[in-house]
Amino acid sequence: MKRLFEQFAVIDWSGEAVARPKGLALAIAERDRRPPVLLRPDGGWSRGAVTDWLREHAQAGTRLLVGLDLSPAFPFLDQGAYFPGWDGSPADAVALWAMVDAMAQDDPHLSVGSLLRHAEMKRHFRLQRDCGDLFPAGRGRLRLCEVGQAAMGLSPYSCFNLVGAAQVGKSSLTGMRTLHRLRGAVPVWPFDPVPDEGPLIVEIYTALAARAALVPKGRSKMRDGASLDAALEAFGTAPHRPLARYDDHATDAILTTAWLRHVADDTHLWNPPGLTPPIARTEGWTFGVM
Known part of the structure; x- marks a missing residue:
């Protein structure tokens, strides 16, 4: 670079x-x-x-x-899809941003309430008093760069977690709307x-x-x-x-x-050693994680 x-x-x-x-x-x-x-x-x-x-x-x-x-994408490579089992799951991050913005197009302030009420989408998220049946036990799914964050002694949260002060899911979803518009x-x-x-x-x-x-x-x-x-x-x-x-x-x-x-x-x-073309296309990477 x-x-x-x-x-x-x-x-x-x-x-x-x-x-x-x-x-x-x-x-x-x-x-x-x-x-x-x-x-x-x-x-x-x-x-x-x-x-x-x-x-x-x-x-x-x-x-x-x-x-x-914010996290610009969701975990993908752990299960081969952002939303496994759903035929509407996007193939890469650019398509993910477009989908998030389209599903939330009627929500004000670039928020994402409509998306989180979608019957299939909400199955993957942990919401307040409503944990989706496809949200796994424990902290939830992590991107590979988030696994790298944990190895550095940091405390990453799953993007699918929307509960608690430290959650990053809502920031990530609203940020995806901005990334699509840019x-x-x-x-x-x-x-x-x-x-x-x-x-x-x-x-x-x-x-x-x-x-x-x-x-x-x-x-x-x-x-x-x-x-x-x-x-x-x-x-x-x-x-x-x-x-x-x-x-x-x-x-x-x-x-x-x-x-x-x-x-x-x-x-x-x-040029982090863990960053591969499939990761760069689907999950992205946190700058500074090696």
């Missing part, structure tokens, strides 16, 4: 079915040691506004590397090759950035400026601009942007 990016951004995503999710945060940084800046429009971000922001950077040709904190404008690694110009999206895991900054396990969710600056220093980043309010969404976005900038030129991270 020889390309050099000029800007770096991380979007801490949210699957909350409201117009402006409180957990949606976006930070951006230049290619220097200045701290990432948290961007927040009046009233906060909507998923549609973030989608428009990414499309505008595509139109401008910005050399921007964007980390999205299709042809903003490529997504590793489903697409790294382009010569313009922005590129990669999947990130904010806990991986905290681990790289030597933040102790269990303390990765920072809610004060001193802890954030101590972590930023690990990536050669200057102290951040004080925030009006500290929460783990804002600090995750800022710290992970600094990490992404710090590691973006590492060719090994763009």
Whole structure:
């Protein structure tokens, strides 16, 4: 991976079915040691506004590397399908994004309530007080890169789990709607090759950035400026601009942007040994997992 990016951004995503999710945060940084800046429009971000922001950077040709904190696809290779036993199961991630957006087309705010009421689809998910009969015992199905996350000492959750504060399924589903709408404008690694110009999206895991900054396990969710600056220093980043309010969404976005900038030129991270063409087509990969 020889390309050099000029800007770096991380979007801490949210699957909350409201117009402006409180957990949606976006930070951006230049290619220097200045701290990432948290961007927040009046009233906060909507998923549609973030989608428009990414499309505008595509139109401008910005050399921007964007980390999205969500899973862009479901497990596939463990059972040979996203939704085994259903003849409507998509064959690859691009088709999955199109299907999710189509099934939820009448849901506001790029939410996915209609999809989760679909008789066949809901069989695969664990919902509040309603676990599908095809959701396996235990933590649920994992992508191969999530197995790699666990091997690194991280704690991945199944994308099919929609219960609990740490669940990632709703974020992943709503994010797939955005990925579909950006299709042809903003490529997504590793489903697409790294382009010569313009922005590129990669999947990130904010806990991986905290681990790289030597933040102790269990303390990765920072809610004060001193802890954030101590972590930023690990990536050669200057102290951040004080925030009006500290929460783990804002600090995750800022710290992970600094990490992404710090590691973006590492060719090994763009060529993880476990990433195969079938994985790149169906499940994707978390940037930084080796």
